């Protein structure tokens with residue numbers, strides 16, 4: 699049985715949502731605003747009650763996995779109180795809390811983990827800055843560092859690319875790939891459709907339930923995306939190339955980073971003629 703979440707106001711944000719993710723993979727969670735992506739993360743983290751169903755993480759019930767500190771969560775920026783006066787290094791140290799005793803006195807191993815995590819995301823020089831004084835992309839990187847310091851086997855990222863520039867996005871993707879190579883599992887919600895085939899092995903399409911899930915190459919089809927987004931996606935057709943060598947490509951876009959579909963309906967992450975794939 700899948701997972702159902704009903705909020706206190708009676709709104710059922712997820713109904714019978716069900717999917718599995720293999721270890722050592724990155725899975726995209728894709729859906730329109732309000733389709734239940736954040737609710738799904740909150741359900742996995744135990745922040746909202748399940749009306750029905752259950753969640754299992756690496757073979758353990760979610761509550762046991764969370765207690766075992768194996769799940770790291772990078773929330774959406776909107777869910778964080780940035781006015782809270784706390785230093786960058788303290789935010790990253792929070793990732794170590796689950797490894798400490800009740801008094802939460804950091805040991806050398808905790809300080810080393812924080813240092814390594816800050817360096818891995820390129821934020822070593824910002825450790826003494828107030829978190830509220832950072833740019834959007836820098837804040838994201840600090841929260842990624844918190845997840846790295848936690849050393850979670852499963853990492854949930856709620857819209858890590860929103861409001862970040864192309865360079866930071868690429869840096870985050872590179873980091874996620876290296877975490878995948880270490881055998882970790884990642885679930886990433888994103889509106890950047892164009893980058894999904896580039897780095898996500900698998901995709902879950904959501905609209906208040908799971909519409910489709912599986913390898914991105916199979917799931918990311920025009921039919922499935924249209925079913926997921928309905929009329930919300932901008933959809934236009936380009937002609938590629940000059941003279942006789944013209945080839946029609948469909949471009950469907952949920953945001954600034956479009957997804958390109960060739961005539962046979964398969965996805966390509968790069969827009970033809972635009973090396974970086976961004977328009």
Ligand SMILES: Nc1ncnc2c1ncn2[C@@H]1O[C@H](COP(=O)(O)OP(=O)(O)OP(=O)(O)O)[C@@H](O)[C@H]1O
Nearest residue numbers: 705706707709711730731732733734735736737738
């Ligand atoms: N605390 C809450 N109480 C009642 N309804 C809520 C609550 N949080 C979210 N919802 C509703 O549940 C639905 C799913 O919201 P959710 O935040 O999970 O969507 P999302 O897919 O993450 O959207 P976005 O892409 O905008 O971040 C929405 O209709 C939302 O209004």
